Structure formats: structure tokens, C-alpha cells
Amino acid sequence: MRGKIKYQEAFHDVISLIEESRKRAYQKVNEELVLLYFNIGRMVSEKVEAGSWGDGSVNELATFINNRFPELRGFNRRGLYRMKQFYETYTSDEFVAAWMTHLNRKPDDMPEIVTTLLTQLQWSSHLHLLSKTKTASEKLFYIELAIAENLTVRELERQLNTAVYERTLLVNRNVSVTHKNIPSHLFRDPYIFEFLSLPKDHSEKDLESALVQNLKDFILEVGKGFAYMGNQYRIQVGNKDYYTDLLFFHRDLQCLVLFELKIQEFEPEFLGKLNFYLEALDRDVKRAAEKPSVGILLCKGKDHEVVEYAMARNISPAVVADYETRLIPKKVLEEKLHQLNNLIKKDL
Template identity: 30%
Template sequence: MELKRDSHIYDEIKSLLENARKKVLSTVNSTMTMTYFLIGKNIVEEEQNGESRAEYGKELIKNLAVQLTEEFGKGFTIRNLELIRKFYMTYSQDEKTKSVISFSENPFKLSWTHYIRLVRIQNIEERRFYEIEAEKENWTVREMERQISSCLYERLVLSRDKEEVKSLAMKGQIVEKPKDIIKDPYILEFLGLHEMSNYSENILETAIISHIEKFIMELGKGFLFQGRQVRFTFDEEHFFVDLVFYNRILKCFVIIDLKIGKLKHQDIGQMQMYVNYYDRFIKLPDENKTIGIIICKDKNDTLVEITLPENNEQIFASRYMTILPSKEELAKIVEEEREKNEN
């Protein structure tokens, strides 16, 4: 009997094979990473032998590069062996790898290319955060690089106290309350709008829709896209919400209003009305309160604080940037925001 290509059994078998391939690839990557860790361990122990011998270390790596390349081919240049050594030196300090001596104890879940990028991060807490998130969210190296370049860790640290910052390094980003999904600023360099000297809110919105997958990734965990220019009506007057999402972790609607200029108190009042409408007429009884995010080019934090209730947990205002600034520039922005919050 000839099976149709779109039959359910074909789809099930195809899924099994694709998952098997991914698992094999993941196992190979993990095994190679562990191999490099143990190679690095051997190099460092041979170098030191009880004391630091820098010149001997250089000669050792040089000789190993020649011998290993002759035996195993490409992949063991002096540069690569130095990276392997650095990888071991970096990760041998972590609690989970201090006592690792065999493949049966492999703690490395990412590819070697992921770790080449991670070892460049000097801050231990920051490095652990990206490692955890890359594994949990199945980030490609390119996706992880983008998150590092946009200072995701620093932006999340900004709105957290010391205990929550410590938790980021131990568990990654945990979404439990509305504030956990908020970033300030949002980095939207993927829209390509920095090349335009002038653009409207409609152009900004259209660009986001054209790059909706990247925008959802920037928003963070658990977001599902619901619609654009979603209309609701009362007293024969129509209102339109720019973007509507649903967060499956927080179990609530997240509505977004886009402003290309400086935030005004009228914008906050409008968002308050949108949130109230969704809470009273759209959300189900078992769903949590709606979250409103105004993403604007600029804002006055004092204006936002005065306009919103003291115990506000529903409406947030964040800036956006259409270029990817340097890590130093973003770190400066984060530090300025932290100082504002402390004063």
C-alpha cells in the first residue's frame, strides 16, 4: 500500500529522525567540548608542574600544534590550542567543573563555538547567565552573540535587587511577575531604521511586524503574537492597540504602544485605559491582569512615576534604540539608570 506523503505516520517518523539527528549532533558537540576541556587540563598541568613556566608553556603549545596537526589534521593550530587552554583555565574555576576528570561527568551542554565566545566574558556571573540561557532557550551562537552584544544581562540586572541578580547567575532569567519581562532599553537594531533620518510610528510598527520573530526574541520569554492594530469599541468610539501579545508564562495579555517621540502623560493615561478595557472585557477569570508597555524614543522617569500608582505592577515605559551601541555605551546607560533608581 502506498502511503501519502502528508499522512500522520510520515510526519511522526520524520519527527523521530529529525530529533535523533539533533540529539546525535548535540552529543557530538558535547563530547568534543569535554575533550577540549581535558586537553586543556593536560596542557595546564604539564605547563605548571608545580610552578608557572611561561616560556616552557609557549614551546609546549607550539610543539603540540605540530604533532597533533600531523596526526589529526586541522583544528590544532597554536591559536586553537591557546583557546583550549583558556577554556580550561576559565571553566576549571566553576564549582560544577572543578572535580571533572572523565567523560562520564560531562557538564558541557553547548557547542565548542558557544564556549569560545563565552570565555571572552570576564564577569563570572554574567558568563554563567548566558551559558544557562543559551542552553535553556536553545540559542544558536549567532543568537547568543546578539544577546551578549545588546547587554541583555546588564539590562535585566538594572531592575533587580542583589538577591535577584545572584539568582540570574545561578538559574538564568526566571519569569514570575510582570517586572521580570521588562527591559529598558529595548534594542531594535534589526529593524534597520537607523538608516532612515525620519520615520513615523506606522513605519516603526510595520518594521516590527516584518521582523516579528526577532522582536519576540527581544521581548523575551513566553511571548505569543496576537495581532496588530487590534480594535475595540465602546460608546460608538473605536480604539486601536498597536501590538497585542500573550505571555504564556505569566498567563496574561501584554499590549504595546509605540511612540517615536518623548513620552507624554497623555500616553500613559491612554495605556491605562487600554489595560483597564482588556482586564474588564477581554481577559478570562483564570488569567492574570493585563500588562501594558509603552515603548518610546525618550522618557522622563519622574513623569512616569508621578502619573502611575505607587504600587504599579501593570504599566511600564521603556525606551528603544534602533542601533546596536557598544557594550561600553550600554553599560553607561545601565549605570545611569541604576543611579536614578538609587536616588
């Protein structure tokens, strides 16, 4: 029996080698495909810009390719213009400026955009980015997000549709995050839980149960750096047991992250209970090498001035954010971000 188990372990190792090899081969094929589309886009763009090619020439090129390689897809007129757009987008002055500012790069480093960024995403992901983002900064944000969290095409589409970029910026510039030890770019405001299908009048227990049942989608929304540790996590203080809502460990922050759920608008006393839980986690659950625990208070709405006052003397790392169980139109979030930017400009 033991010999059979050893054989099975070795067999699984062989399967892992096969899977890793297939993954590397697929990645290499994808890299070559994206590079091909980029280079074709460059050629079409340069010919059109020089005036040597017009719309008719692009149509003829599409016909020529299809006659030579009838088995290939995506090389029709529309596909060729998408390749042209792909090349022009990522070599534009706007994107070069965003790349240099965000990553402290120089113009000489521009080829790295293609080799280290663009080729890591599937072509279908790039098509979503071209059609659903407006600015270079937004594109760069989603490219880095997709790479960091290894998002599939469908997962990236979901993040685009729920306006993660705008919601992350709203946290970055919002009074809800005031503790200097919290990297606010890892959090969002509001969080969108459209996948729960909760009734309008749901309880905190309903919300918690639905999030646990849809854990994969929940982690996609909050970020793939979160590793689930449990719900109703028991903490013993003195002779009493207390139960937290949702407890995670964040691999990048190297700390415990506690989500506490409230189905009503934020009240200052919510922070007292959250701080109590964080102190108990740090004393009895946190390991020596880990950083102080972070609390995320999810409320059904909040008054920003009340949050600012409540957080002003709060010493624990904490975030106060809204949650929604329905999709918020992207235009609404864009307008909200625009209004916040205008307020910041006035203060300056």
C-alpha cells in the same frame, strides 16, 4: 483520498521521529566535544601551572595532534590555549562564587556546571562568551539565556553585541518597573531595533509596520517567551472599537503582553490609555486561568523622575522603556550601569 491523507500524516510522524533522533545525536556529539575541550584545557592548564609545560610544549602538542589526526580542526596552538582559557574561566573562584550565589549551589555541585550548563552550548557560542564578556555573572547570564531561549550561535552573538546583560540590569534597578507582579529580569531598557533600518523621522505607523515585518528579529530582542497574537488588535468597549499596537502572549508569565509604541518622549497621559487597554484585555480577552495583562510602553526617551511620579500610583502591571533604532555602544551602557550602581551605593 482520505487514505492518502492518513498515510501522509503517518509519514510526517516518521519524519518527526527522524528529526528528533538527529537532534539528540547532534546534542550528544556536542556534549562530548565540549567535554573533550574542557578536559584538554584542564590537562594543559595543570601542566603549565606545574611548570612541566611551557609555550614550546603546547606548540609541540599541537603539531603532534595534527600529525596524528590531520583531519581535525581547532587543535593548533591558539585552539589549545582557548581550551585552557575555557577550563580556567569556569573553574575560577569568581565563577564558582557567581554559580553558588546565583543558583544557591555548593562547591560539591561544581561538576554540574560542565554537565548541565556548558555542554548545552556549541563551542562557537563559548568562544563568543570568552571573548565578549568580562565578569562571571555576565557569562552566567548569557549561558542561562542561551539555554532558556535555545539561541543559535548567531542569535547569541547578536545578544552579546547589543549588550542584553547591561540593558536587563538597567531595568532591574530602574524606576520604570514598579509593579511587584512583574519579574523585571524578563524585560530590557532600552530595547534595540537596529534591524528595522527606519528613517530618523519615522511615524508610529512606520515603527509598527517595520516591527511586524521583522517579527522574528523583534521576538529575538524582546525574548523568545513571547508568542505573537497580532497588531492593531481590535478591542470593543461600549459602542466604540479601539486598536492596540502589538499584542503577545508570554508563555512563562502566562499572560497577555501589550506593546504600545510612541515616537516621542514619555508623557504621563500615555499610561492612562495603556491602562484602559489593559483593563479591556483583562475583561474581554484574558482567559480565566491566565494572569493579569502586562503593558509595555516603548517611548523614544524618558525622564526617569517623570516616570517615577507617573508610576507611583499606577495599579496596572506596566513597564516604561526606551527604544533605539541604532546600536548603542556597549561601553555607553556599561558606563550608564556603573553610574546607576554608584547612585544606589550613595543611597545606601
